[in-house]
Amino acid sequence: MYVSPSRASPTRRPLLQIPEEDQLVGALRDMCTHERELEAAKTALTLKADFNLYDCFGIFDHRKKGLIGVHDIREGLSQIGVFPTSEEIELFVTRYDRNGDRLLCFNEMSDAFTALDSYYSHMLNRRCSNQRAPLFRRDDCFFADT
Numbered sequence: 001m002y003v004s005p006s007r008a009s010p011t012r013r014p015l016l017q018i019p020e021e022d023q024l025v026g027a028l029r030d031m032c033t034h035e036r037e038l039e040a041a042k043t044a045l046t047l048k049a050d051f052n053l054y055d056c057f058g059i060f061d062h063r064k065k066g067l068i069g070v071h072d073i074r075e076g077l078s079q080i081g082v083f084p085t086s087e088e089i090e091l092f093v094t095r096y097d098r099n100g101d102r103l104l105c106f107n108e109m110s111d112a113f114t115a116l117d118s119y120y121s122h123m124l125n126r127r128c129s130n131q132r133a134p135l136f137r138r139d140d141c142f143f144a145d146t
């Protein structure tokens with residue numbers, strides 16, 4: 001039911017004050033900017049011919065369990081020279097863990113690297129592993145700039 005502004009209750013006050021509303025709008029704008037940057041990074045990664053999801057998952061799942069946890073992510077990233085904080089790793093797992101078990105399967109991990117654009121998504125999902133030998137070093141599966 002529509003209530004015209006002239007009929008609104010005189011005792012009803014806005015939920016947020018102007019500074020709080022501005023802060024909320026600014027935070028939402030920042031979040032949208034970060035999401036666009038993330039999508040651009042996913043697209044750029046897809047355009048690197050050597051990048052594929054299988055080798056990416058293999059960097060973290062070196063025990064071949066099919067699931068990776070916070071410790072596996074920290075260990076895999078440190079092997080390739082990336083040292084995130086515990087909070088950053090926790091945020092990553094929380095964002096992509098669909099079933100709440102605090103472990104990422106291949107499909108959940110793939111979401112972190114697959115662009116929303118179907119063209120780039122299909123391009124990345126068609127790529128097979130670069131590795132032909134059964135054993136490889138974690139940092140040897142991609143070119144240095146990837």
